[in-house]
Amino acid sequence: MTFISTSTPPTASNKGGATSTSTSTTTLDALPPDLLQSHILSRLDGLTLIYTSCLSSQFREFCMEESLWRDICFSTWPSTDNPRVRQLISISPTTPFFLLLYTLSLFSADDLRRYIHYKDELIFSKVQETEIQSKWLCSSLFRVDLLDIKDVVPTPIRASGEDMCQDIANGGLTLSWIVIDPMGRRAANLSSWRAVSMHRHWLSWDIQVRIVTILAVDRGFVQFVMVVTYGACEGGEMIQVRETYLHVEDMEGMNLNGKETRNSREGKRRKKKRDDGKQRYKEYLKLKRERKERRLRRERRLDTICVVFGFSIIAAN
Amino acid sequence: MSSTKIFLKSSDDKTFEIDETAARASETLKNIIDGGCLDGVIPLPNVSSNILPKVIEYCKKHGGDNGSSKKIANGGVDKDKEILPDYDEEEDKREKVRVDELKKWEEEYMDFDQQVLYDLMLAANYLHIKGLLDLTVEKAASMIRGRTPDQIRENFNINSDFTPEEEEEMILIEDEWDDEWAFD
Numbered sequence: 001m002t003f004i005s006t007s008t009p010p011t012a013s014n015k016g017g018a019t020s021t022s023t024s025t026t027t028l029d030a031l032p033p034d035l036l037q038s039h040i041l042s043r044l045d046g047l048t049l050i051y052t053s054c055l056s057s058q059f060r061e062f063c064m065e066e067s068l069w070r071d072i073c074f075s076t077w078p079s080t081d082n083p084r085v086r087q088l089i090s091i092s093p094t095t096p097f098f099l100l101l102y103t104l105s106l107f108s109a110d111d112l113r114r115y116i117h118y119k120d121e122l123i124f125s126k127v128q129e130t131e132i133q134s135k136w137l138c139s140s141l142f143r144v145d146l147l148d149i150k151d152v153v154p155t156p157i158r159a160s161g162e163d164m165c166q167d168i169a170n171g172g173l174t175l176s177w178i179v180i181d182p183m184g185r186r187a188a189n190l191s192s193w194r195a196v197s198m199h200r201h202w203l204s205w206d207i208q209v210r211i212v213t214i215l216a217v218d219r220g221f222v223q224f225v226m227v228v229t230y231g232a233c234e235g236g237e238m239i240q241v242r243e244t245y246l247h248v249e250d251m252e253g254m255n256l257n258g259k260e261t262r263n264s265r266e267g268k269r270r271k272k273k274r275d276d277g278k279q280r281y282k283e284y285l286k287l288k289r290e291r292k293e294r295r296l297r298r299e300r301r302l303d304t305i306c307v308v309f310g311f312s313i314i315a316a317n
Numbered sequence: 318m319s320s321t322k323i324f325l326k327s328s329d330d331k332t333f334e335i336d337e338t339a340a341r342a343s344e345t346l347k348n349i350i351d352g353g354c355l356d357g358v359i360p361l362p363n364v365s366s367n368i369l370p371k372v373i374e375y376c377k378k379h380g381g382d383n384g385s386s387k388k389i390a391n392g393g394v395d396k397d398k399e400i401l402p403d404y405d406e407e408e409d410k411r412e413k414v415r416v417d418e419l420k421k422w423e424e425e426y427m428d429f430d431q432q433v434l435y436d437l438m439l440a441a442n443y444l445h446i447k448g449l450l451d452l453t454v455e456k457a458a459s460m461i462r463g464r465t466p467d468q469i470r471e472n473f474n475i476n477s478d479f480t481p482e483e484e485e486e487m488i489l490i491e492d493e494w495d496d497e498w499a500f501d
Contacts, residue, residue, distance in 0.1 A: 028457070028473040031435060035442055039450065043458035054466040056478050 029058055037062055046072050201229075206242060212284075225249055323350070324358040325373070327366040332358055339376040344445030363443045368436045371429075375449050378422060427456055431473070 028036070041049065041062060049072070053063035197210045209228045229242040321337040323346070340346040349359055364372065429437075434453055441449035461469055470477065477484070 027435070027475070029475060031438070032442075035438065035454075039442075039454040040457050040461070043455065044462060048462050048464070051464070051466045052461060052469065055470055055475050058478075059475075 029056065033062065037065055037068070041065075041068055042071065325364075325369060326358045326360045327364055327369045328362050329366050331366040331369075333366075333369050333373055335373050335376060339373070339379075342376040342379050342446055342448070343372075344447070346444060361444070364440045365436065368433070368440050371433070371437060372440050372444065372446070372449070375426065375446065378419075378426075379448055423452065427452060 031040075041052065044052065046069075049063050049068060053060045199208055200206070201208060206229050210225055211228070212225050225248070227243070227245055323335050323337055323340045325333045325335060325340075325346075327333065337350060340350065346359065361369070434456060438450065438453040438457070441453055460472055464472065469475070
């Protein structure tokens with residue numbers, strides 16, 4: 001490093017500069033972009049970063065930096081640090097993919113916890129790829145399992161009867177199931193709100209939690225059901241996740257196969273207010289009940305007609 | 318060695334004095350010193366005389382305790398831990414007091430307006446004083462965090478250069494995130 005040393009005699013003063021006013025009119029957006037991006041913006045959380053991007057066109061440009069979002073995503077959902085997910089980054093040339101992934105969850109539910117969280121603590125996170133184009137899947141029942149049969153995931157939940165159930169039912173547990181469709185270049189958040197129902201298995205006493213998203217399709221509605229099964233581990237102290245899977249049911253309660261599921265992807269979720277998943281599920285159940293009643297009434301009518309017809313034949317004889 | 322004085326010249330030609338040990342808190346100054354330019358005055362064309370005393374104040378407080386000397390001291394404590402647990406407790410207490418004192422000092426030190434904050438940030442960046450840079454950017458980030466766009470604009474006096482149509486679009490986009498497929 002070369003240096004020019006000046007010959008002016010040094011005047012030792014510590015606080016002498018107070019009177020001189022060489023005020024530069026620096027504002028936040030006039031800071032060097034490098035300083036702003038790598039030091040200030042990198043310290044913000046996702047929501048604040050989105051807000052910051054609304055300040056001005058310059059800020060929008062700064063906040064759209066891919067690396068900012070990648071870091072936020074990786075730290076919140078470790079499984080997004082996956083080559084397959086990264087490969088999908090090319091999906092949108094203008095908006096960083098991770099921003100999409102983040103906003104998607106941010107606005108559709110309380111968080112894009114991609115997988116299972118319990119009270120802000122990540123229990124489990126995984127990326128699962130499913131091929132739904134193959135013939136075999138088209139005709140078989142659609143079901144995506146996140147856990148292998150023998151795998152279990154430990155949780156910090158203590159197995160203590162009623163309290164624990166209350167805890168889970170009241171939103172202690174959240175699940176996010178993000179579906180990415182690379183062919184159709186889109187993604188959706190299938191879940192994130194609270195469980196709609198919870199029951200104990202009659203034999204094993206495992207707790208099954210159902211989280212449901214309802215999509216409108218041509219022939220009414222289908223529901224995407226995500227089921228998480230909990231059971232006490234061998235010592236009986238803590239609860240562990242035994243299975244986590246997704247399947248699709250139609251109005252009759254039948255499971256759909258791969259082909260039907262693929263078609264139902266075209267479905268549009270009805271415009272909704274945030275976090276009314278449970279309400280909608282109730283509406284859906286009501287609709288389902290009405291449909292069943294109608295079918296029963298029709299069958300009863302048919303029965304009556306048959307009986308009357310039979311009697312009239314006998315009477316005619 | 319610690320008594321060696323260094324002279325720094327601000328952008329508006331004012332000269333300030335600083336101990337060499339304190340100056341070593343700055344990576345840039347450290348390189349200059351190690352490069353062998355101790356006798357002259359170090360000109361800092363990017364730092365004004367308003368800010369330089371503030372920077373020097375920080376360096377004085379932190380100059381001695383960064384880098385290798387601290388590690389050695391800690392290593393010594395660790396050794397003592399095994400032999401003399403009582404002494405260690407004392408040391409811990411003293412350490413805690415020191416940390417509390419430092420926090421209090423930082424709080425007082427960081428009490429200034431936005432203009433100084435930016436200038437200090439730029440100076441810390443230019444002089445590579447990591448601690449000071451962290452302190453200032455954290456303060457700036459905390460002024461943004463958890464606030465709505467309007468609040469941030471007001472806080473930092475930022476004017477929106479979006480057209481009304483664009484503003485409207487932004488609100489719409491926010492609504493649309495609620496919808497099913499986000500990539501369409």
